[in-house]
Amino acid sequence: MATSSGELSPESHFDKWEIQLRKGCLELAILGCLWPARLYGLEILRRLESDSDLVLSAGTVYPLLSRLKAEGLLKSEWVEADAGHPRKYYQLTPRGRSRAVEMAKMWARFSTNMKGLLSPVLKEGGK
Amino acid sequence: MIASTRREPRIESYLARLRVALRGLPDREIDDIVRELRSHVDDLAGKEGAGVEAALQSLGDPLDLAQTYRSENQMLRAQCSGSPLTILQGLRHATRGTLQRVTVTALYVLGYFGMGTLWAGALEKLLAPSRGGLWYTPGDFWSTTLVVGGNPPAGARELLGWWLVPIALLVGWGVKYASDRIAQWWIARYRRAKASQEV
Numbered sequence: 001m002a003t004s005s006g007e008l009s010p011e012s013h014f015d016k017w018e019i020q021l022r023k024g025c026l027e028l029a030i031l032g033c034l035w036p037a038r039l040y041g042l043e044i045l046r047r048l049e050s051d052s053d054l055v056l057s058a059g060t061v062y063p064l065l066s067r068l069k070a071e072g073l074l075k076s077e078w079v080e081a082d083a084g085h086p087r088k089y090y091q092l093t094p095r096g097r098s099r100a101v102e103m104a105k106m107w108a109r110f111s112t113n114m115k116g117l118l119s120p121v122l123k124e125g126g127k
Numbered sequence: 128m129i130a131s132t133r134r135e136p137r138i139e140s141y142l143a144r145l146r147v148a149l150r151g152l153p154d155r156e157i158d159d160i161v162r163e164l165r166s167h168v169d170d171l172a173g174k175e176g177a178g179v180e181a182a183l184q185s186l187g188d189p190l191d192l193a194q195t196y197r198s199e200n201q202m203l204r205a206q207c208s209g210s211p212l213t214i215l216q217g218l219r220h221a222t223r224g225t226l227q228r229v230t231v232t233a234l235y236v237l238g239y240f241g242m243g244t245l246w247a248g249a250l251e252k253l254l255a256p257s258r259g260g261l262w263y264t265p266g267d268f269w270s271t272t273l274v275v276g277g278n279p280p281a282g283a284r285e286l287l288g289w290w291l292v293p294i295a296l297l298v299g300w301g302v303k304y305a306s307d308r309i310a311q312w313w314i315a316r317y318r319r320a321k322a323s324q325e326v
Contacts, residue, residue: 058164
């Protein structure tokens with residue numbers, strides 16, 4: 001998708017920008033998933049797909065959960081499930097909950113400001 | 128269905144390769160990772176009916192996956208460790224490209240070399256007080272030399288005297304401390320940048 005001068009085409013640039021945007025909010029999305037209840041890895045993946053439009057591979061999410069746990073934001077426990085095998089459930093630690101609140105507030109503030117800035121663009125661009 | 132996916136040779140082969148590639152992590156952690164991924168594959172292939180192949184594909188190549196776990200683990204350990212070997216291992220994962228890796232590693236090793244030289248200078252002063260020390264030829268500032276395992280230049284005067292011992296030990300320790308902290312800052316910075324690039 002690069003042009004002959006080596007620059008990215010507008011479509012590639014847009015795709016790259018969208019990927020970067022999604023990457024930036026992945027940690028917040030996971031903390032948000034786990035806010036109401038504990039979940040295991042596959043449930044987190046499905047929740048991200050259905051509620052945030054973030055379609056991720058398991059190979060991305062499991063190491064990320066491991067990192068968040070190592071940073072003390074999550075804790076985990078093995079629970080015997082009806083499925084016939086145990087599942088590793090993750091839940092937020094108090095530190096994870098306060099990080100989630102901080103990040104969510106920042107996100108909301110940023111999003112509100114951007115909405116104000118972009119409303120004329122959306123108004124005129126939507127015509 | 129679930130019992131059958133557990134004995135599925137493709138799953139066993141995948142997890143065996145992953146386990147080998149995870150070597151270096153604590154055994155308990157390896158068991159935990161393998162157990163969790165087995166549970167994921169069982170759920171996806173069994174409960175959701177995605178099939179074994181699709182379930183394994185969602186995890187990606189076992190060597191790449193193990194590398195992700197290992198590099199994160201080693202960087203995290205390096206951030207909390209005082210061991211130079213652990214920090215060096217962490218630095219290996221926290222650099223992009225050979226040039227950056229060699230430069231960062233060389234600077235870190237140089238810090239330890241500086242500490243070693245200062246401590247050797249202090250030891251020399253204790254073992255051979257007449258030779259060891261910080262020597263200076265009057266009128267030539269650049270001739271200042273810390274003598275380790277040799278003789279002072281002719282006509283040179285000693286600076287610091289016995290004060291050299293505590294000063295060299297303290298400064299050497301400071302150089303080591305600064306090298307460790309800078310390396311750990313570098314690793315933390317790399318991890319933060321990497322965290323925003325996950326997906």
